[in-house]
Structure formats: C-alpha cells, structure tokens
Amino acid sequence: MPLYHNDDQAMLKDSVAPFVAEQAPVSHLRKLRDAADATGFSRDLWAQFTEMGLPGMLVPEAHGGLGMGHMEAGIVLEEIGRNLTPSPFLSTSVGAVAALAKAGGTQAGRWLPAIASGEAIIALAIDEGAKHRPDRIATTATRAGNGFRLDGKKGFVLHGHVADMSIVAAKTDGGITLFAMPKDAKGVTADPRRLVDSSLASHVTLDGVEVDADAVIGEVDAGGEILDALLAATRTGAAAEMVGVGQGAMDMTVTYLKERKQFGKLIGEFQGLQHRAAHLYGEMEVARATVMKAQELLDQGSEGAKLMVSVAKAKAGRAANLAVREGVQMHGGIGMTDEYDIGLYMKRDRALAEYMGDVHYHIDQVARMNGY
Amino acid sequence: MSELDAFRTEVREWLEANCPAEMREPIRDEDDVCWGGRNFKFKNAAQKAWLDACVAKGYTVPDWPKPYGGAGLTPEQTKILKQEMKRIKARSPLDSFGIWMLGPALLQFGTEEQKVHYLNPIARGEIRWCQGYSEPGSGSDLVSLQTFGEDKGDHWVVNGSKIWTSYADKADWIFCLVRTDKANKYQGITFMLFDMESKGVTTKPILLISGNSPFCETFFDDVEVPKTQFVGEINRGWDVAKYLLGHEREMISGGGAGGDMVSIGGAFAKAFGKNAAGELDDPILRAEMAAFDVDVFAYRAMGERFMDMWKTGRAHPASSNMMKYVGTELNKRRHELVMSGGGSEALEWDSEETKGGARARGWLRTKANSIEGGTSEVMLNVIAKRILDLPGA
Numbered sequence: 001m002p003l004y005h006n007d008d009q010a011m012l013k014d015s016v017a018p019f020v021a022e023q024a025p026v027s028h029l030r031k032l033r034d035a036a037d038a039t040g041f042s043r044d045l046w047a048q049f050t051e052m053g054l055p056g057m058l059v060p061e062a063h064g065g066l067g068m069g070h071m072e073a074g075i076v077l078e079e080i081g082r083n084l085t086p087s088p089f090l091s092t093s094v095g096a097v098a099a100l101a102k103a104g105g106t107q108a109g110r111w112l113p114a115i116a117s118g119e120a121i122i123a124l125a126i127d128e129g130a131k132h133r134p135d136r137i138a139t140t141a142t143r144a145g146n147g148f149r150l151d152g153k154k155g156f157v158l159h160g161h162v163a164d165m166s167i168v169a170a171k172t173d174g175g176i177t178l179f180a181m182p183k184d185a186k187g188v189t190a191d192p193r194r195l196v197d198s199s200l201a202s203h204v205t206l207d208g209v210e211v212d213a214d215a216v217i218g219e220v221d222a223g224g225e226i227l228d229a230l231l232a233a234t235r236t237g238a239a240a241e242m243v244g245v246g247q248g249a250m251d252m253t254v255t256y257l258k259e260r261k262q263f264g265k266l267i268g269e270f271q272g273l274q275h276r277a278a279h280l281y282g283e284m285e286v287a288r289a290t291v292m293k294a295q296e297l298l299d300q301g302s303e304g305a306k307l308m309v310s311v312a313k314a315k316a317g318r319a320a321n322l323a324v325r326e327g328v329q330m331h332g333g334i335g336m337t338d339e340y341d342i343g344l345y346m347k348r349d350r351a352l353a354e355y356m357g358d359v360h361y362h363i364d365q366v367a368r369m370n371g372y
Numbered sequence: 373m374s375e376l377d378a379f380r381t382e383v384r385e386w387l388e389a390n391c392p393a394e395m396r397e398p399i400r401d402e403d404d405v406c407w408g409g410r411n412f413k414f415k416n417a418a419q420k421a422w423l424d425a426c427v428a429k430g431y432t433v434p435d436w437p438k439p440y441g442g443a444g445l446t447p448e449q450t451k452i453l454k455q456e457m458k459r460i461k462a463r464s465p466l467d468s469f470g471i472w473m474l475g476p477a478l479l480q481f482g483t484e485e486q487k488v489h490y491l492n493p494i495a496r497g498e499i500r501w502c503q504g505y506s507e508p509g510s511g512s513d514l515v516s517l518q519t520f521g522e523d524k525g526d527h528w529v530v531n532g533s534k535i536w537t538s539y540a541d542k543a544d545w546i547f548c549l550v551r552t553d554k555a556n557k558y559q560g561i562t563f564m565l566f567d568m569e570s571k572g573v574t575t576k577p578i579l580l581i582s583g584n585s586p587f588c589e590t591f592f593d594d595v596e597v598p599k600t601q602f603v604g605e606i607n608r609g610w611d612v613a614k615y616l617l618g619h620e621r622e623m624i625s626g627g628g629a630g631g632d633m634v635s636i637g638g639a640f641a642k643a644f645g646k647n648a649a650g651e652l653d654d655p656i657l658r659a660e661m662a663a664f665d666v667d668v669f670a671y672r673a674m675g676e677r678f679m680d681m682w683k684t685g686r687a688h689p690a691s692s693n694m695m696k697y698v699g700t701e702l703n704k705r706r707h708e709l710v711m712s713g714g715g716s717e718a719l720e721w722d723s724e725e726t727k728g729g730a731r732a733r734g735w736l737r738t739k740a741n742s743i744e745g746g747t748s749e750v751m752l753n754v755i756a757k758r759i760l761d762l763p764g765a
C-alpha cells in the first residue's frame with residue numbers, strides 16, 4: 001500500500017474535515033468549558049457523528065459497522081485534534097472497538113452494534129497510577145458466585161463518569177482479564193476531575209464490584225492480547241489526534257507570522273523565526289508519515305506494528321509538543337492570553353501526551369523491542 | 373494487486389538467480405561501491421557479474437524507459453524491486469551521479485537524441501560523471517557563479533574554476549554550470565556537458581578533515597566545448613540546475629541520509645554490557661540511542677511516504693529540501709552516537725582492527741552531509757519560503 005490517502009480515504013477526509021470544522025471548531029470546546037459542562041462532550045454533536053456513521057467506522061460490518069481501518073479512523077482523529085473537539089471517539093470507537101472485535105463473543109455481540117448505532121459510550125479503565133504502566137495492573141478480579149468481584153482503583157478514565165460500559169483490566173490467577181463493567185454495577189464510584197484541557201477524567205474506585213461471568217471480554221486470563229490490541233489502537237489514535245493538534249497549532253502560528261508586524265516588518269520575514277518554523281514543518285511531516293505507517297501496519301495485522309505504534313506515539317508526541325511550544329512563543333505575549341486559541345492547543349497536547357504512555361515510556365519500549 | 377504479486381515473485385526468482393552471495397554483504401570499504409566508468413576497476417568477479425545482470429535487465433535504472441537503458445517499471449513495480457533487493461540485502465549494482473542527477477535532468481530537458489546518446493551509457497555504468505556547480509565564491513549563492521563560456525560560433529571557450537567537485541579526478545565527463553551571459557544573472561547560465569580529458573581541464577585534490585580526499589578543485593583553462601553539448605536552452609541552465617538539485621536531494625534523502633536506518637542501541641550492548649533488566653548499562657546513552665531510534669524509524673516511514681508521493685507527483689516540489697534537511701541532520705546524530713558508543717576504540721585513526729579508523733573517519737565525513745548539496749540553513753530557507761510561504765526575499 002502506498003503511504004498516502006487513496007481516493008476513498010481522500011473522499012472521507014473531504015467530508016469529515018469540513019464537518020468537524022463547522023460543527024465543532026475550537027469555539028465549541030470553549031462553550032463547553034465556559035458552561036462548566038459536566039458531561040465532557042456534547043451529546044448533540046455525538047448524534048451528528050452518528051448520522052455520519054463515524055462511531056462505527058472500525059466496527060466490523062457483521063456487527064453493524066463500516067468495517068474500516070485505522071487509517072480511516074486516523075482521518076477523523078486528525079480533524080478532532082485540529083479542532084480540539086471533545087468527543088468519546090478515541091476511547092469508544094477506536095480503543096473499545098479494537099478490544100471487543102479482537103475478543104469476539106458475547107460482549108462483542110452486545111456492545112459493538114451499540115457503538116455503531118451511537119448509543120454506547122465506552123470508557124477504558126486501564127491505568128492505575130499517575131503514569132501509564134499497563135504491566136503493573138494491581139486491580140484484582142476474584143471468582144465470586146456466578147461471576148467475579150473486582151477490587152482496585154483506576155485513574156485517568158476518560159468519560160468514566162458517563163460511560164455506559166467501562167472496559168476494566170484486572171489481574172486474575174493466571175494473567176490479565178478484561179471485563180465489560182456496566183454503568184450501573186454496584187460498588188463502582190467514578191469521581192470526575194477537570195483536566196488542564198477542560199476534559200473530564202475519573203478516578204474510579206472498584207469496591208467489591210460484582211460482575212457476571214459473561215462480563216469477561218474474550219477468555220479468562222487471556223486478556224493480555226486483547227489489552228495489547230486496545231493499547232495499540234488507542235496509542236495510534238492518540239498519535240493521529242496529536243498530529244492534528246500539532247498541525248492546527250502550526251497552521252495558526254504560520255498564519256500569525258504572516259500578519260504580525262514588528263520592527264516595521266512582518267515577523268515571518270525574520271530568519272530566526274523562519275528556520276524554526278521550517279524545522280517544525282519537517283518534524284510534523286515526519287510525525288504524520290510515522291502515524292500513517294503505524295496505521296498501515298495495524299490494518300495489515302503486521303508483526304512490525306507494535307514497534308511502529310510506539311515510534312508513532314513518541315514521534316507524534318515530540319512533534320506536537322514542539323508545535324504548541326513554538327506556537328505560544330511565536331505568538332508573543334498574546335499567545336499567553338486565554339482569548340487566543342494557541343494556549344488551548346498547548347493544553348490538549350499535554351493531556352494527549354500523557355494518555356496511554358508518554359514519549360519517554362514509548363522510547364523505552366522502542367529500546368526494549370530492539371533488544372537493549 | 374495480483375499482477376504486482378506476480379511481479380514480486382518474478383523479481384524474487386530473478387534476484388535469487390542473479391545476485392551473487394558476495395553482493396549481499398554490507399558495504400565495508402569505498403571499493404565495495406561500484407562506480408563504473410572508463411577507468412573503474414572491479415573489485416571482484418561478483419561485482420561485475422551483478423552489474424552485468426542488472427544492466428541486461430534494465431535494473432540499474434528500473435524506472436527509466438527501455439530505450440534509454442531502463443526497465444520501464446511503474447512506481448509500484450520499482451518500489452517492489454527495491455523492497456526485494458533490500459530484503460536480501462543486495463548492494464546497489466551501480467552508484468552514479470549520472471543516475472541520481474544528470475539522468476533525471478536529461479529525461480526532463482534533453483532532446484531525444486541526447487537521451488539515447490547519454491542515458492544508455494549511464495545506465496550501463498560506462499561513463500562516470502561529476503558535478504561542476506560550486507565555485508570558490510559561489511556556494512550557497514550558486515547563481516553568482518563566474519566560470520565563463522565565451523561564444524565562438526560553433527563552440528564555447530570556457531575559463532574559470534570549480535570547487536568541491538566530488539571525484540573530479542576519477543570522472544570521465546562533467547555536467548557543469550557555465551555563465552554565458554554576464555548581463556543576466558539567472559538567465560545567463562548554460563548547462564554544459566564535456567569530457568574531463570578535454571584540453572585545459574585540470575584537477576587538484578582537497579584533503580578533508582576525515583583524511584580522505586575524493587574532492588577536487590577543478591580548473592578550466594581555455595577549454596573548448598562544442599555548441600551541441602548543452603542541456604535545455606542556452607542561458608536557461610538554471611532551470612536544469614534547479615531541477616537536478618531536487619533530484620540530488622531526493623537521492624540524498626531517499627538513500628543514505630538517515631544513515632543505515634536501523635536501530636543503533638543493540639550494536640553497543642557488547643561494549644557496555646547489560647544490567648539485570650537486560651538494558652544497556654549506561655542509562656543516559658541508552659535513552660539517547662532509543663530516542664534516536666524513534667527518529668530513525670520515523671524517518672524511514674517518511675522516506676517511504678516521500679517516495680510514494682514523489683514518484684506519483686503528489687509531493688510538494690520543495691519537499692525534497694525537507695527530506696534532505698531532516699535526513700542529514702539525523703545521520704550526523706547517528707555518528708555522534710557511534711563515537712560515544714565506541715569509546716576509546718572509536719578514536720583510533722589507523723589501526724587495523726578499526727579498519728583504518730573507519731568510525732572516526734566516517735563520523736568526520738558526515739559533517740559534510742548538512743553542507744553538500746545545499747546547506748541545512750539553505751534548506752530551511754527554501755521550506756520557509758516555498759512551502760510555508762513566509763514573507764521576505
């Protein structure tokens with residue numbers, strides 16, 4: 001496959017980009033923020049996403065979805081990033097779908113059609129500490145009655161307080177098991193916190209939560225592989241969203257360089273700024289290619305995907321971070337004001353950088369995968 | 373899709389039958405590289421056999437049309453051929469400025485007669501070319517060049533000097549920028565081709581900090597160049613030169629700019645040892661190497677995307693400048709890490725064990741990567757102006 005969008009993908013982009021830009025530009029985020037909205041996203045917007053078929057893009061056709069790939073989901077995520085659109089797309093339509101589709105079985109049959117129809121919002125309850133360490137899951141699932149009992153604490157659960165179902169990763173006797181924990185399960189408390197980018201993420205406490213035996217996603221003790229699929233999809237998706245964030249910030253900045261005058265010149269005429277902008281452009285292009293490569297390998301089910309996913313999350317993390325930092329700096333004082341959008345890009349970048357492993361985590365993974 | 377699969381199978385079988393085992397080893401010395409040309413001495417029979425096989429098939433220049441010595445492959449087929457050659461670690465059958473630079477310019481600007489006349493020997497590796505662009509006073513500001521060709525009716529008489537001419541002393545012919553109109557800066561340069569054995573051409577080597585000297589000063593003293601030996605239009609050589617520089621950057625970026633494009637950390641595990649967790653036992657160098665690896669794998673993806681887009685006309689014309697900039701800076705970083713990783717051994721300059729200080733010399737050589745073919749600063753200028761459309765001259 002060539003590493004550019006084919007005609008169908010280009011068409012998808014041509015319909016998604018204006019849709020997101022019109023329905024959910026940065027002012028949409030501001031409105032939710034200023035209203036101290038308690039959901040974290042707009043249900044109306046999600047209904048519009050549903051009309052366009054977006055929530056079920058990755059859901060297999062047999063379950064009512066469009067059966068598309070990560071390359072296509074990435075197109076949507078980039079626009080979400082560029083417009084800082086609050087949305088459950090990444091956790092629900094990418095992460096959860098990857099896990100459920102990989103696992104198959106009862107839970108896939110129950111939730112995939114609901115995701116495709118826009119009815120279900122799904123949260124991913126993986127992390128437990130302040131840093132992403134999926135190999136240190138301490139939440140336990142012990143057999144009790146006809147099912148299991150979940151105990152532990154989860155953090156950084158996006159949409160955790162409103163999700164219809166949360167995918168919970170827990171330790172069982174022989175490994176990791178994933179559970180589909182319904183919203184009304186007893187013993188769950190989700191305590192939402194407002195984050196720097198005005199999104200909401202919950203601290204979730206699981207205190208003797210009882211779930212049925214058929215809440216298991218896939219097989220007991222065999223959740224490792226499903227978790228890997230979830231992580232690979234979500235990390236790649238976050239990387240695609242970061243490319244959008246970085247691109248949005250860069251575009252704003254380059255535009256500003258062509259408008260702002262100091263010392264009797266447009267500041268974009270100063271070579272000191274030109275070189276930094278050009279360097280940033282290069283980093284963003286490389287990040288974009290890397291994310292596409294990871295998407296391609298994931299879509300092909302290739303063995304090399306795991307390495308490239310970490311490369312993509314790290315590279316996109318570095319590039320987007322450079323874009324927002326340069327963005328604020330090159331805007332000068334005005335970039336520090338709330339009124340200008342560039343600061344919002346910096347905030348969203350910070351949150352996405354942390355999500356599912358930061359740059360350092362993934363650089364470390366790359367070293368390990370290369371045997372050092 | 374199945375047609376391409378069939379092509380892949382065919383290529384695999386052909387490579388299996390035609391690529392000698394010795395040509396599937398990494399390049400170790402300068403003479404492992406096959407440059408071709410009138411005076412080239414093959415290192416061994418395998419090197420010659422591999423070149424001959426590729427020439428017969430058109431695989432030295434697979435995407436050139438058949439009448440000019442190519443195989444007439446589509447971009448997709450060319451990509452497959454490259455992938456398959458890479459898979460068996462095949463060496464390039466022929467490295468040549470003729471292929472990377474002059475060829476594409478001739479394909480674009482040459483007459484039919486010129487194409488037939490010049491491209492076939494390039495494809496067969498019979499004529500080795502060098503590039504006469506830079507002058508002592510004209511480097512980044514190339515268009516200020518002064519070497520002058522005086523109009524003598526059926527020929528020019530060329531006087532002046534060039535600098536940094538890579539392999540001028542080994543080249544058979546030169547493609548050269550010569551001022552033919554002093555009144556017109558941009559539209560006063562002609563793109564000429566001539567034999568380095570012409571009367572009045574002399575070369576003098578330039579010793580580099582690496583201790584090597586494949587570069588020359590080249591002097592032209594009343595050199596007669598027939599009026600038929602120009603490409604494009606007279607006085608419009610700048611268009612050809614610019615086009616060619618794009619290909620030079622494509623070559624630099626698509627080929628070696630990012631270095632070997634493989635993980636670097638594993639290579640040093642022996643020197644440092646590993647800790648109980650199986651990690652390289654210098655946490656800071658490990659982190660730097662791993663961060664570098666991320667950039668290498670990322671650049672490799674960029675290289676693939678760039679080639680896919682370039683070959684199908686989707687790339688921004690100035691994107692080769694970005695590739696050149698990113699790739700060459702990356703290669704310099706690789707060699708800084710190679711030196712750190714190698715420790716005191718990497719400092720050795722002439723010992724046999726270090727193959728004559730290969731690492732140290734290689735490290736020093738890479739410092740030119742961000743100078744030759746246009747400096748990094750010039751690349752950034754071009755990106756700022758032509759891609760980002762930033763204001764100013």
Ligand SMILES: Cc1cc2nc3c(=O)[nH]c(=O)nc-3n(C[C@H](O)[C@H](O)[C@H](O)COP(=O)(O)OP(=O)(O)OC[C@H]3O[C@@H](n4cnc5c(N)ncnc54)[C@H](O)[C@@H]3O)c2cc1C
Binds near residue numbers: 263267331332
């Ligand atoms: C939090 C805060 C508090 C402040 N407090 C005060 C205060 O108390 N009193 C007061 O008077 N001011 C104050 N300032 C203003 C501050 O001094 C200016 O913001 C600063 O001088 C930059 O000017 P500018 O914001 O107009 O940016 P601009 O001058 O528009 O610069 C925009 C970008 O262009 C770059 N640039 C501009 N000219 C050149 C050039 N020639 N070459 C290369 N790059 C160039 C800048 O470095 C910057 O990155 C404050 C600013 C902030 C953010």
Ligand SMILES: Cc1cc2nc3c(=O)[nH]c(=O)nc-3n(C[C@H](O)[C@H](O)[C@H](O)COP(=O)(O)OP(=O)(O)OC[C@H]3O[C@@H](n4cnc5c(N)ncnc54)[C@H](O)[C@@H]3O)c2cc1C
Binds near residue numbers: 506512535
């Ligand atoms: C190993 C090697 C091989 C080469 N091979 C060939 C060859 O085969 N044929 C050939 O013709 N040439 C060749 N060159 C020459 C090469 O193209 C030039 O060295 C290069 O274009 C830079 O020119 P210069 O050396 O005159 O540096 P200068 O142009 O004098 O530049 C000096 C410094 O100033 C900076 N600078 C210049 N202008 C600007 C600007 N506008 N903005 C910001 N910074 C600027 C440069 O980036 C550089 O850092 C080779 C050079 C090397 C080192």
